[in-house]
Amino acid sequence: MSEPMGEPAIEPALTPPLTPGQIRGRRQWPLPKQADPAAPLLQVRNLQTYFKLGSGWVKAVDDVSFGLTDGEALGLVGESGCGKTTTALSLVRLLPTNGRIRGGSVELFGIDLVAKSDLALQRYRWREISIIFQGAMNALNPVIQVRRQIAEPIRYRLGQSEAASQKRAEELLDLVGIPSRRLGAYPHELSGGMRQRAMIAMALACDPAIVIGDEPTTALDAMVQAQILQLLEQLRRELGLSLILITHDLSVVAETCDRVLVMYAGRVAEEGPVARVFTEPRHPYTRKLLGAFPNIRSDRRTLETIPGEPPNLLNPPPGCRFAPRCPQVMPVCTEVVPPEAVFADGVRVACHLYETPVHETPA
Ligand SMILES: Nc1ncnc2c1ncn2[C@@H]1O[C@H](COP(=O)(O)OP(=O)(O)OP(=O)(O)O)[C@@H](O)[C@H]1O
Ligand code: SF4
Numbered sequence: 001m002s003e004p005m006g007e008p009a010i011e012p013a014l015t016p017p018l019t020p021g022q023i024r025g026r027r028q029w030p031l032p033k034q035a036d037p038a039a040p041l042l043q044v045r046n047l048q049t050y051f052k053l054g055s056g057w058v059k060a061v062d063d064v065s066f067g068l069t070d071g072e073a074l075g076l077v078g079e080s081g082c083g084k085t086t087t088a089l090s091l092v093r094l095l096p097t098n099g100r101i102r103g104g105s106v107e108l109f110g111i112d113l114v115a116k117s118d119l120a121l122q123r124y125r126w127r128e129i130s131i132i133f134q135g136a137m138n139a140l141n142p143v144i145q146v147r148r149q150i151a152e153p154i155r156y157r158l159g160q161s162e163a164a165s166q167k168r169a170e171e172l173l174d175l176v177g178i179p180s181r182r183l184g185a186y187p188h189e190l191s192g193g194m195r196q197r198a199m200i201a202m203a204l205a206c207d208p209a210i211v212i213g214d215e216p217t218t219a220l221d222a223m224v225q226a227q228i229l230q231l232l233e234q235l236r237r238e239l240g241l242s243l244i245l246i247t248h249d250l251s252v253v254a255e256t257c258d259r260v261l262v263m264y265a266g267r268v269a270e271e272g273p274v275a276r277v278f279t280e281p282r283h284p285y286t287r288k289l290l291g292a293f294p295n296i297r298s299d300r301r302t303l304e305t306i307p308g309e310p311p312n313l314l315n316p317p318p319g320c321r322f323a324p325r326c327p328q329v330m331p332v333c334t335e336v337v338p339p340e341a342v343f344a345d346g347v348r349v350a351c352h353l354y355e356t357p358v359h360e361t362p363a
């Protein structure tokens with residue numbers, strides 16, 4: 001058995017990002033037949049994904065809307081169980097068997113994927129939207145060489161020849177920094193960081209427009225985590241990928257993402273440019289979340305905690321789901337679902353503190 005590999009050194013300079021026009025122009029495959037070339041890359045509207053249990057429906061994602069443009073990186077954050085993974089899996093309906101999309105739409109290039117049959121959706125999984133899961137060891141097949149695992153989707157989903165798919169797999173492994181002498185390795189022969197690189201190569205195999213990273217670096221040490229994130233950032237710029245990054249690490253979102261979507265108990269609390277949301281959080285939950293996150297300058301003893309628990313999504317409270325924990329709760333909050341207020345700087349907030357629909361300046 002070979003020794004696990006070390007990580008290549010961090011490369012300092014990043015290439016400038018591609019423009020949206022360049023990104024659509026560099027696609028290896030034509031847009032899907034029903035695509036509207038003028039439509040946004042991804043537009044999710046009022047998505048509802050529930051899980052059926054004996055005792056009722058778990059409202060894991062309830063009326064969630066957001067968009068993603070070409071080459072953009074969106075961070076998805078919020079406490080454990082708030083619906084981040086379910087939102088991501090709903091995009092290509094890779095849900096557990098008791099999961100159902102009960103409403104809303106997921107438009108990719110203007111095509112509603114929710115309306116597609118499972119068979120028709122195959123065209124979009126991995127070819128348009130791919131997912132890098134946490135913990136590559138569980139996602140990779142332990143008895144198949146990594147190169148073969150990457151070549152397989154190229155062969156079967158894109159209908160390439162055996163030789164062409166092997167060659168493409170080698171190119172991809174090179175792209176993610178796995179040296180050619182490691183091409184024949186099995187997953188257990190690679191270090192954790194190298195395995196996560198292999199997962200990234202697999203996610204890129206069919207040249208997707210959108211890559212979703214569901215806590216892609218959680219199991220790695222801080223140095224390797226930084227290297228993998230830098231690789232993702234470099235690939236995003238070079239290949240014009242759009243990225244949805246799910247993480248509990250707000251500093252990763254601050255460094256990597258253009259926009260951030262803060263979820264609470266299956267709903268959007270706040271969404272907007274990272275630079276605005278992180279410097280001037282408006283939703284009481286976003287403020288608490290940021291206050292609870294350690295940064296290099298903070299003293300861990302003075303970090304805030306968020307008292308209480310998120311609600312049970314089998315039977316969430318009416319009105320605002322954050323009300324039982326909110327320091328600014330008002331009578332209306334426990335009765336009426338807060339409408340979304342949109343601010344002039346591109347931030348939207350679902351909270352009764354901001355009643356007027358369009359705000360020129362933050363309240
Ligand atoms: N198969 C399932 N059946 C029933 N409930 C489920 C199922 N999968 C997830 N849930 C519930 O749906 C809600 C959202 O789960 P999800 O995994 O999307 O959260 P998350 O934000 O990704 O959490 P984490 O940060 O822990 O990964 C949670 O309340 C969870 O318990
Ligand atoms: S709607 Fe009310 S309870 Fe909910 S976050 Fe805003 S102020 Fe707090």
Ligand SMILES: [Mg+2]
Nearest residue numbers: 084085086214
């Ligand atoms: Mg999750």
